[in-house]
Amino acid sequence: MYKRKSLVATEHRAAASMDPEFETHRSELVARERSGHTAVVEDNLLYVWGGYVSIADDEVFLPSDEIWVYDLQQGVWRVFHMTGDVPPSMSGSCGCSLNGTMYIFGGCDENRQTNELYCVNLTDGKYRWRKMAHETGSAPSPRDKFSCWVYKGRLIYFGGYGHKLLTDVDSRNRSFIVDEAAWVEDVFWGWNNEVHIFDPRQEGWSEPKTHGRAPAPRAAHACATAGHRGYVCGGRVMETRTTDIHCLDLETWTWSEIHPVSSAPVGRSWHTLTAVSDSTLFLFGGLSLDCKPMSDGWLLDVETKTWREVEHPYKDKPRLWHTACPGKDSDVIVFGGSCDYILLVDTGHCNDALVFQMQPYPLFRICEDFIAKNMRSHEMLRNQFPFLPPKLLAAVKKRTSFYRTSKKQKPT
Structure with a gap:
C-alpha cells in the first residue's frame, strides 16, 4: 500500500552530518519542498x-535525522543534524510542541503506519531524539493523517486513518469504520474517531470516557485548541469531504457540534485550522469535494457561530497537506504542502513560508518593520539608526536581514 521510499541524502546533508550547526550562505540554503510534514513554532523559530x-516517478520520504529551522524575524534557514533514537522517515505524522519539546506520534513509513512516539528538545541545541516508552496504558493503533490538541501539559490525539487486527474490530462500536477497499487477511484499514491522551510527565496513555455525539470517524481533518476546548473541522469521512465543526470540552470530555448561522466553506480535507484567539479559528486551503486545491481563508467565530471569508495576499497559492502554526502577534505561519491534487499529479510540492496577519500589529512591531524596510532608502533613518533604544535596535538589525534576504529570493 505504501510506495514511498526514503531519501538517503539531500544537497546539504553530507555537510550537516559532519557539523551539527552546519549552515551555508543564507541566499543558498532553503528547506526542501515537501508535503505531509510536521512543523511547530517556538520563540519565533519555525x-x-x-x-x-x-x-521522477517516486514519492520519496525526506531524511528523519535532519531538522530545518527558519528564523521568522531574519528570514534565514538553517539545517541541523539529529542524533539519538532517530525515528523512521515518515509522512502523515502528528507533531506538536510542549514546553520547548517537539513530539512526533504515528505516521506512515516505507512499509506501514506506525504508533510510536518520539520527542526532541528544541531548546538545548543538541537535537537528540528520544523514543518514548509508556509506563501505563496502551498506545493507539497505528495511524496517520490525524490530529492533536495540547492542553494542561497533555497531548490529546483524535481520529486518523490506520489499521487494526480483525480481533480488535468491533462491528457494534462505530469508533472505527472499515475501509472496504483495503484489507489483508486479518488486518483491516479504516477511519476512526477515537480520543487518546498521552501524559509526558507520567509517560502513560489513557482513553477518556467522552459524552455527547462524537464526530464521524475521519482523517485528513483539521484541529485547533482554543481555551479549554478542542475543535475538529472537516476532513475525509469515508467517501466524502466536509467542513462540519465539532467541539470537545477538554474539562468535561463532552462533544458538541457547532451549526454555523452563516454561509460556510465548501467541504474539504488536508486543510488547516489555527486558533488566533480563544474564540476565533482560521481555516486555510485543503482539497475540495471536487478535488480542487484550495487557497481560500476563513475565520470562524465560535461564540457567534459565524464564518467569514477573509482577504489575503496568497490567493494564487493553493495548498493542501501543508502545516499552519500560530506565530507572534497572532500571525499564522503556513509552510510547504502541495498545490496539486497529490493523488493524481504528485509534483507540486512547495517550500515557501506564508505569513498571514490576523490582527493589527502592536506599535513596536510596526516601528520595527517600517525602519528595517525603509532604512536604506531614507537618509534620516540611516543617520538616526545608532540612537535607537537597545531593544528596538537589536530587533531592527534582525528584521533588516529579513528584508535584505527577501529581495534576493521570490517573495512569500
Missing part, C-alpha cells in the same frame, strides 16, 4: 521535520 517529495 521547525520543520519529515514529510515527502516527488522525485
Whole structure:
C-alpha cells in the first residue's frame, strides 16, 4: 500500500552530518519542498521535520535525522543534524510542541503506519531524539493523517486513518469504520474517531470516557485548541469531504457540534485550522469535494457561530497537506504542502513560508518593520539608526536581514 521510499541524502546533508550547526550562505540554503510534514513554532523559530517529495516517478520520504529551522524575524534557514533514537522517515505524522519539546506520534513509513512516539528538545541545541516508552496504558493503533490538541501539559490525539487486527474490530462500536477497499487477511484499514491522551510527565496513555455525539470517524481533518476546548473541522469521512465543526470540552470530555448561522466553506480535507484567539479559528486551503486545491481563508467565530471569508495576499497559492502554526502577534505561519491534487499529479510540492496577519500589529512591531524596510532608502533613518533604544535596535538589525534576504529570493 505504501510506495514511498526514503531519501538517503539531500544537497546539504553530507555537510550537516559532519557539523551539527552546519549552515551555508543564507541566499543558498532553503528547506526542501515537501508535503505531509510536521512543523511547530517556538520563540519565533519555525521547525520543520519529515514529510515527502516527488522525485521522477517516486514519492520519496525526506531524511528523519535532519531538522530545518527558519528564523521568522531574519528570514534565514538553517539545517541541523539529529542524533539519538532517530525515528523512521515518515509522512502523515502528528507533531506538536510542549514546553520547548517537539513530539512526533504515528505516521506512515516505507512499509506501514506506525504508533510510536518520539520527542526532541528544541531548546538545548543538541537535537537528540528520544523514543518514548509508556509506563501505563496502551498506545493507539497505528495511524496517520490525524490530529492533536495540547492542553494542561497533555497531548490529546483524535481520529486518523490506520489499521487494526480483525480481533480488535468491533462491528457494534462505530469508533472505527472499515475501509472496504483495503484489507489483508486479518488486518483491516479504516477511519476512526477515537480520543487518546498521552501524559509526558507520567509517560502513560489513557482513553477518556467522552459524552455527547462524537464526530464521524475521519482523517485528513483539521484541529485547533482554543481555551479549554478542542475543535475538529472537516476532513475525509469515508467517501466524502466536509467542513462540519465539532467541539470537545477538554474539562468535561463532552462533544458538541457547532451549526454555523452563516454561509460556510465548501467541504474539504488536508486543510488547516489555527486558533488566533480563544474564540476565533482560521481555516486555510485543503482539497475540495471536487478535488480542487484550495487557497481560500476563513475565520470562524465560535461564540457567534459565524464564518467569514477573509482577504489575503496568497490567493494564487493553493495548498493542501501543508502545516499552519500560530506565530507572534497572532500571525499564522503556513509552510510547504502541495498545490496539486497529490493523488493524481504528485509534483507540486512547495517550500515557501506564508505569513498571514490576523490582527493589527502592536506599535513596536510596526516601528520595527517600517525602519528595517525603509532604512536604506531614507537618509534620516540611516543617520538616526545608532540612537535607537537597545531593544528596538537589536530587533531592527534582525528584521533588516529579513528584508535584505527577501529581495534576493521570490517573495512569500
